[in-house]
Amino acid sequence: MEESTEEPVGLVERVCAIDIGKAGLVVCVRIPHESKPGRRVQEVREYATTTPALLGLADWLHDQRIELVAMEATSDYWKPVFYLLEAEGFECWLLNAKHVKNVPGRPKTDKLDAVWLAKVVERGMCRPSLVHPKPIRQLRDLTRYRRSLVREQSREKQRLEKTLEDAQIKLDTVISNLHGVSGRQMLQAMIDGQRDPKVLAEMAHGRMRPKIPQLRQALTGHFDDHHAFLCAAMLRRIDTLAADITGLDARIDELIAPFVQAVEKLDEITGIGIRSAQEIIAEIGVNMDAFPTAAHLVSWAKFAPIDRQSAGKNKGASTGKGNPWLAATIGESVAALARTDTFLGERYRRLVRRRGKKRAIVAVGNSMLTIIWHLLADPNARYHDLGPGYYELKINKQRRQRDLVRQLEHLTGRKVILQPPPELPTAA
Known part of the structure; x- marks a missing residue:
């Protein structure tokens, strides 16, 4: 027994x-x-x-x-x-x-x-869910509300772009940011009644000046009073949301002050910035006593597959539904490191080739949460990037050789036999 x-x-x-x-x-x-x-x-x-x-x-x-x-x-x-x-x-x-x-x-x-x-x-047949202390709960309310406002601001900007498309104004094909200095001045001028593409194009600033010919073409459309009314309302909404987000940023910085060291430690991780670190702390807290090991945190966040076994066989299972706010932050952080010349960036690129983008995000997110747990659980721990060449140092040369031979045989349709190089004659 x-x-x-x-x-x-x-x-x-x-x-x-x-x-x-x-x-x-x-x-x-x-x-x-x-x-x-x-x-x-x-x-x-x-x-x-x-x-x-x-x-x-x-x-x-x-x-x-x-x-x-x-x-x-x-x-x-x-x-x-x-x-x-x-x-x-x-x-x-x-x-x-x-x-x-x-x-x-x-x-x-x-x-x-x-x-x-x-x-x-x-009878002790259940386990309690995690409920953070009041300071973390208040911080979480702010970070979640901020993310909601950022999403709403993005949707409002998309509505503005669709309205301009309806008016045959192709400004976003020339200007990467419609809400920069040049783009915003042109939009406001059109709302105020200016319709001449030549006059509007001359409002370009800085590096946009060489694009004046393209701007004249893009600003030629049928923008009328109806579009002006809609764009004015959308711009007011975007400005209001921007002001609200700025106010939330200030309040978040005030409440996060007791945890500034934790924020700085997480900021060292590739792909995680100050705002992302604040959101992560707001979701998981800074006291890792609730998670005895890093695996507990990963499992709680649903970045690890659920065990499903029957008749001695392991069956595939999804990770389940976890904290969507934490998942969004981790997913954005993984996307940010995808092209970096770092260990996590190389890990993502190796995985995405074999397993696809979604599984690669989950796997690298798993690694990222493991790193986060160790940084928060140990006051003396600091993040050290292993570098993109770490996998090459740990590679199994015999297995790598076997894989390359198999790939070559598959491509050529022939049997590949490896032979040692011929010995070179020694000089007299």
Whole structure:
């Protein structure tokens, strides 16, 4: 019999489970029986989700001497309940609903769900989800909102380009950035009523001056008052979003100040800049105690395939759905390093040839998260790039030779036999 290395799971004596809705809660408390050893009693109550009602719930749980409060991650409705009870001194667990689902075929009501959740938690049959401390949560709110505004700004710029295309204005084929000094001045002039391509082209600045002939051709179209109205509204929206993003950047820099050393360490990794480092810290925090090893962090972020084995055979499985905000930041960082002359850049290029772009991004993202974990877990750790030639140093020459021979045979259709070079005659 195989001996288990896991610690024995004890029964939680006094547990509370909450089934959360938008307007109401169903609360189940399970505690030991006062006069019958080994027996347990439970009580189910309903509460509203208003602050006075939640404070009343906290008072009742204090009276019952509750040790652990558990709840499912239902939309955003769990947040005020979790934060208030946590502030009242309770140990709170947030649970993935998929991990504590009731047995299929059983009746389903809010009361039965709360009772089932309490029984699962008291027996230690679940693991809590990661809930960051308040400073990290506030930082995460800002970084996510900033990314949302950047996406919205990009969509607004795309709408502007489509409007210009509708007006047969091909400005974006000549100017790489419509929102630079030259492009913005031309757009504003068209909105104000100027339609002459020659006059508009003369507004080019700096390196755009040699392109004046191409600009005259690109600015010849049928831009009218309708297009001017739409473009004016879009430019105002773009400017408003830019101002909001600038304000968020300042606030993020203020809140990230206690973690500036962690940001600087992550900034040393190829492909990760200051903003990306801030977003990563906002998503995973700086305390790696929640992840015992780097593999735990990679698995939590869903940058590692899920084990699927049956009848002694490993079956292919996807990585699953993880944190989309973290995945977006890591994916952008991998894309940024793809053409760099670095170890991670070379790793990406080697993988993309064999496995494709998506798998290469996941694999290099896995390596990047492993590096991040070590940098945050060890205060003395610093990033050192191994260089693009690392793989050549570690290459298995015999296997490489065999692969090249096989490729040559495949290309020529002939048998390839390797022979040592002939000995050169020695000089007299």
